[in-house]
Amino acid sequence: MSSSQGPIASGSSHPKKSQRLDRVAIRFAGDSGDGVQLTGTKFTESTALAGNDLSTLPDFPAEIRAPAGTLAGVSGYQIHFASQDIRTPADQADVLVAFNPAALRACLADVRSGGLVIINSDTFTEKNFERAGYSEDPLPDARERFQLVEVPVTRLTLEAVRDLGLSQREAGRSKNFFALGLMYWLYGRPLESTFAWIESRFEGEVREANIRVLKAGYHFGETSEVFPVSFEVPRAKIEPGTYRNITGNTALAYGCVAASVTMDRPLVVGAYPITPASDVLHELAKHRSFGVKTVQAEDEIAAVSAAIGASFAGMLGLTVTSGPGFLLKQEAINLAVVAELPLVIVDVQRAGPSTGLPTKEEQADLLCALFGRSSDSPLPVLAPATPSECFSVMLEAFRIAVKYMTPVVVLSDSYLASSAEPWRLPDVAALPRQGIAFRTDPDGFFPYLRDTETLARPWAIPGTPGLEHRIGGLEKQDGKGNVSYLPENHQRMTDLRHAKIAGIVQDVPPVEPYGATSGKLLVVGWGGTHGAITTAVDDARAVGHDVASVHLRHLNPLPPNLGEVLRRFDRVLVAELNTGQLWRLLRAEFLVDAQSLTKVQGQPFRVSDLRSGIDRMLGVAS
């Protein structure tokens, strides 16, 4: 560490009083150029190191730099941390740190009444009110309803770095570190990891400025009169192990690398940049030393096609995309269905249709994944429930793809992609190793002879003597694999393709309802809504309601006991961020009179959305 940091006793010896809290939700908000995401990420890292459980929700505009000071340009980052197990970024923030009036206007409705609102008072000018669409100064009203703390963050930042010779513009860029330092003091977070990060990331005066401003913010909290107390959120009691923070997109990428390592086959990734999936490509592109070959293709179609080509040649083929790109890939995926080649397609869902809300949350590609290709084209579909589950779901997806010789769709979503949680690192040595058995024996070889247990055809790769064969999109003769137009053969092949995918159910574990094994109400969800649904079920049960939940990771085939589990409950509520896709599926599949709870606002469920849904179903007043 540089000498300029000086001693800061983080979180241990406050001269002021410290108050204990079980949980806190903080929202940082500002212009998309204010460094809000960075501030949130650093606070998250430090909070993880402080031993709290946590959940985060970054929320940023699609425009890289929307006009400064406007509502369209507001970037937010919410972190919820606690001394107990938590699963959501919280419905309401206890604290809002607003870098400008637009941030205040965009976020105030999400702050708990009476909550703490810290503003950078230097930005609260007539001109900025106008940009934010305020017709009058919002502060008098905010003072009435919240604990408003006005801190001249810009001025104090400039003051702290005055003698460094930076331009006003350069110096002003450090102001997010002032807010970060202040929040570190307020919640007793350690600063060391942020100092180390600044050291590694910046040089010269900028590094010095960031360190000074971080300290200045911390000291401001400690010495100024505006904060009479600081807060302490004790460590959470969590399962022993080694942890790190992980976002869904990073976990996804790590899961792919882990699949390659444990299956001992190199990974070939075809991808085209698309929000919010690009970070998976970025992460995988770093890992050439694992033999990972990433091809940034000319378009979405080429990306999936290259991945299928690599699979044909014997590698683990992967493509990663989001809604619009997923649609473009469907014809090639259909080829992989007929060619019966392993392939994993990740769709990090975002709000649509079309370009829609590219950075916002939705889980509306389920029916597209299941039925969005021409003709009868079955394939398995998986969905991770939490950011860290994105790791294991990729291992499972590749295992299914190779074992059953099929493309597999993984439906992540933009909330899982960018939100973070602590992840207990798996023991790498204990991960199941599963080498791949390519067909090498020419004796009795035909490209569409099937394994009797899995119905998979052999994976016979170019370069293998005696197994030369042709595959393609034309219907194949059962067994021999030559082109066939015979009516009964097409019936048989269609049936076989269905039976093969249906048979994957032998590898799908039965679901166990959370909360109760039977009763009045079962809430069914899938994907990134897990945290909100389980929290709502916990809350409802805590006040005596008879409710349980089931969260589906396997959407095709569905778990073997699902129909039976649904019938154990008087009523079923299917909660999802679309207009009722899983709901339709479950009604069609099981003839249950399930009800639907949906939301399509580009935002995850709030726990309160689900609580009201549960209360409505149980006929109790919210």
Place this chain on the structure above:
Amino acid sequence: MSEPIAKLSKKDFESDQEVRWCPGCGDYSVLANVQRVMPELGLPRENFVFVSGIGCSSRFPYYMNTYGFHTIHGRAPAFATGIKVARPELSVWVITGDGDGLSIGGNHMLHVIRRNVDLQILLFNNRIYGLTKGQYSPTSRLGMRNKSVPMGVIDAPIEPIAFALGAGATFVARTVDVDAPALQDVLRRAHEHKGTAFVEILQNCPVYNDGEWAAIEDKKTRVDAGLPLEHGQPLVFGSKGQRRGIRIEHGVPTVVPLRDDEDPVAAGITVHDEKHESPAYAFALATLAPPVFPIPTGVLRAVERPSYERLLEDQVTGAIAARGPGSLAKLLHSGDTWTVG
């Protein structure tokens, strides 16, 4: 066990599938010549992969007793890229047509050539959509009438060779379906080339566009209709008494009449240089077309540039050399970690 390479014959490359192109289709000749050249290329049969898209020519892989993948319309270059990136040791051949490769697949054709993936791309140009029964293609001539343009084609055609050169092709050649020796020469050269070898094959569709290339297919007229290219030799063509040469100045070609005994070089006829630094030279050749000019055949351009899959492989070996083979445990534990209990 693979057959000893030296013993392979044309027959070893014929699959057991009945060939189903129309009688008289130019594809038969191309297939036979490809099968004839394969045994000479010094590779075991199992290392060949034929990849195609959709169209008449794209049935080609089914007739080759090698590994083959009949993919989807226009995307064969992308599938082939994945195969070659995965397994650089394989010899990967793309079979495509004017519609598949330049219309629906134009984007992929552009990018595979720009990347210089080490593939052989055989583009069968019959200037028509055959499989869908006779609509005009992106190479069909202006004014051509058929069922999708009863009043005549109004969109200007694309010249495949010029397209490939524009995309930065390192190897560009043209040949004719029925000219067996020239076709075989070009196939051998394409295979030797390290990088994307783009080969346009002028191919007759006897059903929907019969006679499109008649002048250059017919041995009697070929000598006046074609311009066979040979590296280091002057651009001379024409029958006795009709001898002519091509002079290219500032990228502009002109036809220069020559006496039968005249020294073409002394007469200022351009000497073919397939390794010319500037693609503008080959581009000038690509603009040669009837009725004023003959159709150049042979290798128009052959230059060296590292291939995509090789550069990618180098990044992998370079990363491993610099950091050692990846460790999953290290990767998962990267960044800040903390231990509980």
